[in-house]
Amino acid sequence: MVNTVWLIKRPADFPEFEMLEEEDYIILIQDAVLRPLPENKKWVACKEDVEARNIKVPEDRCLSYEEIIDIIEKASKVVVW
DSSP states (O other): OEEEEEEEOSTTOOOOGGGOOTTOEEEEOGGGGGSOOOSOTTEEEEHHHHHHTTOOOOGGGEEOHHHHHHHHHHEEEEEEO
């Protein structure tokens, strides 16, 4: 189950760790993919945005737009940060 999906658009913008719950999902989109991913597996990057910026992010840490939509549909709440 996914409680809250956090869509992060800019590298410097992200929620405080205290705000996050165990069931939350953090998805880096647009320029936020330039930010290094923390080790937490709930942090992922948008595959198309990674490819557009020609940066390297492990394949298992990337989600396509279609996969992101699936997660959003299952979430109780979506926050764009």
